[in-house]
Amino acid sequence: MKIAASLRAGVMATAVVALATFQPTPVAAQQASPQQTVRVGIHGADIGSLDPHMSAQTIDNVIHAWIYGGLVRFPAGTIDPTRIEPDIAESWTKSPDGLVWTFVLRPGVKFHGGYGEVTADDVVHSLKRAGDPKTSTFASDFASFDKVEAVDPRTVRITLKTPVPSLLGLVTAQRGGYVVSRKADQEAAGQYTAKAIGTGPFQLEEYRSKQFVALVANPDYFRGRPKVDRVVYRFIPANESRDLAFRAGELDLFYGRKEQRWVDRMKATPGLAIEVFGPGELRLINLNTSMKPFDDIRVRRAVAHAINRADFVKFVGADVVSPNPSVVPLGYLGYTDQVERFAYDPEKSKQLLKEAGHPNGITIKVLGSNRSFVEPYQLLQAQLAKAGITMELQLVEHTAWHAQIRQNLSAMVVYTAARFPVADIFLTQFFHSASAPGKPTAVTNFSHCDVADREIDAARIEQDPKRQLELWHAAQQKIVANVCAVPLFDEDQVWGRSTKLEFGHKLEASISFGPMLTEQTVLK
Structure with a gap:
């Protein structure tokens, strides 16, 4: 697995934008906005689903990681299973036979949009939801689960039918491991994209089909409010269009091409760093x-x-x-x-x-x-x-x-x-x-x-x-x-990044297949 290599040349004038940037007359909005907005260009024509349990597409995985959390997580910029750390859970234990796992939740972790503090009931609901073929693309991953129980409001117990070599992987902040709000899910009545209530550093502000998803900083994020105010995730399926949008100063981060020719050609672009990373x-x-x-x-x-x-x-x-x-x-x-x-x-x-x-x-x-x-x-x-x-x-x-x-x-x-x-x-x-x-x-x-x-x-x-x-x-x-x-x-994954955008961590790998934007990310 390669470590990301930054290929830099020159300095790009990067304007800070508001959501209005992506309307028909973006230039004035870019210049007027005082907010720190990261503008992202992705290769899909539209989101598949903002429901984290219902989509395995890369274009969805990338943004899910900014919205949701799991019981545990990889430290930002890594996917080393030996370095998994607490996220919504603050600690965990397992029985000697590997069949019973107990997670104690971190106090004070809040869902977006006033949906309250995460409880064991939300976690139980999320894991059962992830294991149900009617509500999850990843249901087969949870076939070894026997029971998921709320021992008390802050304690979750998972009992397995047989040991799972990657149990922590199943409850990591990725795919079926994401925790959703039970109340928001029930209110959504099968249309969770409209809610997309998570615990991550950014929360849903607006979604416009085939145009963009706008996120704003989560003021209650338990690791601290993000330094970036807004993220606008634009759908730009044509490779050349994303390249041109960056050169025109309209993007700060974008999905590149997994080709040597593209890397070599883009090296000379002022203000661009090429990120090559795992998995x-x-x-x-x-x-x-x-x-x-x-x-x-x-x-x-x-x-x-x-x-x-x-x-x-x-x-x-x-x-x-x-x-x-x-x-x-x-x-x-x-x-x-x-x-x-x-x-x-x-x-x-x-x-x-x-x-x-x-x-x-x-x-x-x-x-x-x-x-x-x-x-x-x-x-x-x-x-x-x-x-x-x-x-x-x-x-x-x-x-x-x-x-x-x-x-x-x-x-x-x-x-x-x-x-x-x-x-x-x-x-x-x-x-x-x-x-x-x-x-x-x-x-x-x-x-x-x-x-x-x-x-x-x-x-x-x-x-x-x-x-x-x-x-x-x-x-x-x-x-x-x-x-x-x-x-x-x-x-490997290949993305383009403005040299004015700093992730706040060393990017070696990302389980979401895109750079992780965290509370430490800044746009200078």
């Missing part, structure tokens, strides 16, 4: 083993030998990606690189296809997103063609692509993802049979791998850390050898 998102070519001809391991191995990873790394750029031979992202607890390697060998691919009964090669139909991996798809097509594999690509709108791959409609799914940095979650969601399409426990809904179920399940309840690592390593070795997926590389 690296593992890019995988997932093969649909339920669909012919990928039900034959010889065909899957032919694909593996047809892929020249070095070309992909060169194409995307060494500053933003790191080669990875395994099916778990680099640096995760339980990761191993001691897996089978498939050397680039198109002739071997052709021989394997011939042995599988395809002497003239094969043709596969692949759905692709029009927002991610568009250009490298062409590189993938060219590499496969050299091995006698014709890839008929159909690019569809990103949201439609997500829906269609979850209906088992593509022979191959090129996917990029990161999770809480413990091997269990990644292996379970992508390579356990319980995640296969059509099953109620499905998560990614394009996984068709069952070769390592035993190891994944055993590792989850293993109390010996050494044995647990061995099981996770064995699972990766089986999955790679069976070619459930072909790993390409880990791709």
Whole structure:
């Protein structure tokens, strides 16, 4: 995992803006406003949901982290599981068998908007909500939960059916671990985006579909009122438009491009610092083993030998990606690189296809997103063609692509993802049979791998850390050898930042995939 590198040149004149900045005549508003406003440009066309339990999209994750808190959290700028610290909880204990966890809440933590102090009842409601498929995208993460109880107004007890190697990860300030107000949730009646009541440093002021989300400083934040008065989160899907908006002085922070060419080109921009940080998102070519001809391991191995990873790394750029031979992202607890390697060998691919009964090669139909991996798809097509594999690509709108791959409609799914940095979650969601399409426990809904179920399940309840690592390593070795997926590389997060914006911490990684804005963030 790379540490963020700041690439600076010159000084940019950055105006301070109010919410009116993003109306038709922004310049005067920028000059007139005395408030300290951070203007952010994100790559999506609109928010998916401000309900933190209902969306896993990057554009939502970034802003959720500014609004909500969890029982515990990563220190800002890190995702090291060994450094998890108190957030809404001030302390916690676990039973010797790892099945009972007790959290004591910090006194005085308040919800936004006058919804009162956080109680154990709110936490119980939030965790049950996160574990319910009707109200949470992350329900399967909480399958091992047996009971969540309020012992008293400040004490929460979680009882597990089986030990969870990443229990603190599940209650960390991310995804299903975010705490919401029970009262606000009940008032929202299923429309929580309109409420978005959390405990974080910033609170919702206004949301305008396909335009922006405006946040203001939480005056009651228990770590202190933020130094920044307002954050305006603008939806700017076109890459070039975000670049131009920064150069025009309209943005202070924006989603960049995970490409060396973009980094090299933007280095010369006055007042710009390029931030490259973790977690690296593992890019995988997932093969649909339920669909012919990928039900034959010889065909899957032919694909593996047809892929020249070095070309992909060169194409995307060494500053933003790191080669990875395994099916778990680099640096995760339980990761191993001691897996089978498939050397680039198109002739071997052709021989394997011939042995599988395809002497003239094969043709596969692949759905692709029009927002991610568009250009490298062409590189993938060219590499496969050299091995006698014709890839008929159909690019569809990103949201439609997500829906269609979850209906088992593509022979191959090129996917990029990161999770809480413990091997269990990644292996379970992508390579356990319980995640296969059509099953109620499905998560990614394009996984068709069952070769390592035993190891994944055993590792989850293993109390010996050494044995647990061995099981996770064995699972990766089986999955790679069976070619459930072909790993390409880990791709870091890339953002642009005004040199006048200081996060208030060293940015090495962020579990939300975007820079964390905290009470210490300032705009000079």
